[in-house]
Amino acid sequence: MIRTVFLTACMMLMSPNALWAENIKLAVTTSFHNSGLSEVLLPAIKDDLELTVQLLVVGTGQALRLGEAGDVDAILVHSRKAEEAFLSAGFGTHRREIMYNDFVFIGPVDDPANVGASETAVAALQKIAVARSPFVSRGDDSGTHKKERSLWQAASLETGEFGSWYRSAGAGMGASLNTASGMNAYIMADRASWLNFGNKGDLALLFSGDPVLFNQYAFLPVNPVLHPHVRNDLALKLEEWLIGDRARELINSYTVSGETLFIFNAGPND
Amino acid sequence: MTELFEGLKAAFLLLVRLDADLVEITLRSLQVTLSALVIASAIALPLGAILAVRRFRFRRATIAVLNALMGLPPVVVGLCVYVMFSRSGPFGVLGLLFTPTAMIIAQVIIIVPLIASIAHQSLRDLWAEYHDLLISLNTTQRQRIATLLWDGRRALLTASLAGFGRAIGEVGAIMVVGGNIDHATRVLTTAIALETGKGNFALALGLGFILIALAIAVNFAIHWLTRTEVEGRW
Numbered sequence: 001m002i003r004t005v006f007l008t009a010c011m012m013l014m015s016p017n018a019l020w021a022e023n024i025k026l027a028v029t030t031s032f033h034n035s036g037l038s039e040v041l042l043p044a045i046k047d048d049l050e051l052t053v054q055l056l057v058v059g060t061g062q063a064l065r066l067g068e069a070g071d072v073d074a075i076l077v078h079s080r081k082a083e084e085a086f087l088s089a090g091f092g093t094h095r096r097e098i099m100y101n102d103f104v105f106i107g108p109v110d111d112p113a114n115v116g117a118s119e120t121a122v123a124a125l126q127k128i129a130v131a132r133s134p135f136v137s138r139g140d141d142s143g144t145h146k147k148e149r150s151l152w153q154a155a156s157l158e159t160g161e162f163g164s165w166y167r168s169a170g171a172g173m174g175a176s177l178n179t180a181s182g183m184n185a186y187i188m189a190d191r192a193s194w195l196n197f198g199n200k201g202d203l204a205l206l207f208s209g210d211p212v213l214f215n216q217y218a219f220l221p222v223n224p225v226l227h228p229h230v231r232n233d234l235a236l237k238l239e240e241w242l243i244g245d246r247a248r249e250l251i252n253s254y255t256v257s258g259e260t261l262f263i264f265n266a267g268p269n270d
Numbered sequence: 271m272t273e274l275f276e277g278l279k280a281a282f283l284l285l286v287r288l289d290a291d292l293v294e295i296t297l298r299s300l301q302v303t304l305s306a307l308v309i310a311s312a313i314a315l316p317l318g319a320i321l322a323v324r325r326f327r328f329r330r331a332t333i334a335v336l337n338a339l340m341g342l343p344p345v346v347v348g349l350c351v352y353v354m355f356s357r358s359g360p361f362g363v364l365g366l367l368f369t370p371t372a373m374i375i376a377q378v379i380i381i382v383p384l385i386a387s388i389a390h391q392s393l394r395d396l397w398a399e400y401h402d403l404l405i406s407l408n409t410t411q412r413q414r415i416a417t418l419l420w421d422g423r424r425a426l427l428t429a430s431l432a433g434f435g436r437a438i439g440e441v442g443a444i445m446v447v448g449g450n451i452d453h454a455t456r457v458l459t460t461a462i463a464l465e466t467g468k469g470n471f472a473l474a475l476g477l478g479f480i481l482i483a484l485a486i487a488v489n490f491a492i493h494w495l496t497r498t499e500v501e502g503r504w
Contacts, residue, residue: 025368025451034468056368056449057464070357071367174467181469199469227357229365 023052024234025072027063029143030172032076032217035101035192035261037254044250049241051234059142059172067091067220070227074235078217079143092220093232098242099251099262100216103147104208106177106194107133107186111206115186121210122155129157132165134185138176139168147215148188154212177203190215195256217262242266277475281483284476292477296484299457302370302444303437304488306377310437311430314382318389318429319415322397333390339383344376348443351376355447368449373457376443381433388432392425393418427496431489438485458484 032038033055042053056066060077067075068091076098077083086092105115105124113131118124128135137159138145152159159166167185169176173193180187181201189197194205219242221235241247243266251264284292321333353359355367355375366372396418404414419426441459448455450464458481465474 023454030467052453054368054449054451054454056451058449069359070362172467174469178466178469197469199471229357 022050022234023054024074024231024238025054025056026238027056027058027066027072027075027077029060029063029077030057030174031078031142031144031190031193031215033057034173034196035190036196036256037192037251037262040250040254041247044246045238045241048246049237051238053238059138059140060144060146061141064091067222070222070230072222073230073232074219074221074238076217076219077143078215079146080216080218082143082146083218083220086220091223091226093223094221096219096239096243096266098217098219098247098266099264100214101262102191102208103144103188103213103215104191104194105186105206106180106189106203107206108184109202109204113186116206118207121151121207121213124207125151125155125157128186129155129162132163134165134167134183136176136180136183136185136187137166137168138173139170140172142172143215144173144188144190147213151188151212191259192256192261195259195261216265273471273475276472277479280472280476281479282476284480292480294453295456295458295461296480298370298455299438299459299481299484300488302373302457303377303434306374306381306437307430307434309374310378310381310385310433311426313378314385314433315389315419315426315429316415317382317386318391318426319393319418321386321390322393322418323411323414333387336383336387336390340387342380342383343442344380344440345442345446347379348376348446351379351443351447367447368451368455370448370455372447373444373455376447377437377440380440380443381437384436385429385433388429389422389426392429393422396422396425423496427492431492434488435485438488439481 028038038055042055045051045053056063056072058066060079060082063072063075063077064082064086066072067086068089075092083095087095105121107113107115113127113133115124115127118127137148149159167179167183169179171179173189174197176187177189177193177197178199179185181199181203184202191208219239221232221239222230224230224232248264248266251262252260254261321329321336351372352367355361355364355372357365357367366375400414400417400421404417409417439459441463444455444457445460445463448457448460450456450460456464458477462474462477462481465471465477
């Protein structure tokens with residue numbers, strides 16, 4: 001008898017899931033998700049719009065690919081050049097800027113390359129290259145990685161020519177921070193991921209505040225002409241909410257360890 | 271080292287509080303893996319028996335390929351399933367990507383070669399024993415396969431449990447095809463990967479201990495249900 005009941009219970013467990021309420025698939029970057037902001041925004045969106053946002057947490061490169069293939073309804077990423085390429089190829093309908101945060105340089109507390117005293121982000125990178133201090137790069141073609149490469153370029157340095165001190169982790173923000181923490185290396189991270197990171201070890205925030213480090217997040221609905229099945233109506237509804245007053249208040253008032261992480265700056269369509 | 275104890279503490283706290291999210295992802299882990307196990311066993315066990323009983327042209331090659339596929343890299347399987355079920359792929363219209371169904375499909379592909387190989391190995395020995403008897407009784411092929419499957423059920427259970435073990439701890443494939451969506455496709459292994467990424471090693475380890483306990487519990491349950499190792503019954 002017990003066995004029969006147990007087997008029936010197993011069968012019920014295997015039956016298909018109940019149908020979901022209205023939901024939208026949104027590809028977001030790891031840095032956005034690690035910030036914890038989504039845990040504030042998602043419940044509010046559910047309350048106001050009765051809409052469940054299913055987050056796919058990937059790098060910007062993969063997020064754009066998911067959008068191109070029509071596997072998500074919209075994307076929220078932070079790499080302007082890649083976004084513009086995405087739009088000009090017709091994969092998205094438009095680009096809406098929502099908010100920005102900033103990148104920071106993390107490194108060993110004793111700061112062997114003296115990055116903390118730098119005037120600009122580019123100067124900081126040059127110091128690391130001169131000192132040949134270990135530096136962990138995301139190496140996954142994400143928005144953060146693209147930003148880092150553009151900064152090395154601005155410093156007229158070629159990452160391909162670096163020695164073994166330049167280590168390409170090929171992983172998300174959190175995993176790369178773990179690597180940097182394990183090797184006591186320098187790394188560029190977004191402020192939100194850093195503040196929320198639980199395995200800081202001997203690392204500390206050494207440099208921030210250069211305007212080139214500002215990091216603009218934009219919302220791009222996937223083009224329903226290419227992929228008729230995407231829920232463009234829901235994407236527009238979500239966008240409407242994201243540029244509204246409720247979102248402004250929640251985004252601007254979100255803090256971790258007393259620091260404001262995101263600044264709301266929703267603007268007109270590009 | 272202290273992290274291990276922190277992990278044990280985290281696991282204990284999660285269990286005591288019967289954390290709602292934990293229950294959800296644990297049940298989903300079980301749902302996905304057990305479904306995959308049932309489907310894969312239904313394919314792989316008869317396949318193993320056919321390979322033991324029938325003689326055909328490419329039998330040796332089939333067995334060799336099956337053995338090689340035991341080491342199928344999950345990430346590659348995940349990527350293939352992703353490409354097939356992506357909206358721009360051949361099965362895109364089904365809309366199965368980022369659902370538990372896609373995760374089940376990926377796991378079935380991963381564990382079928384494993385279960386079939388182990389099943390074939392043990393049924394081959396059994397077939398050597400039964401060969402003369404079953405031939406002299408003038409049995410049909412179907413009857414021979416049925417006899418082997420029934421009499422070899424204990425060994426086949428081991429084959430299935432090996433498949434379960436591979437599927438429950440798998441993260442590469444289901445991360446790609448499931449997407450680790452909260453309240454939709456998050457399971458224990460992807461949650462562990464996520465918490466590791468956040469640097470929350472204690473919580474990640476805690477979830478890991480729960481995963482191990484779950485695997486042990488399922489194995490015990492299956493042994494109990496099928497009454498193995500009971501005195502006088504073998």
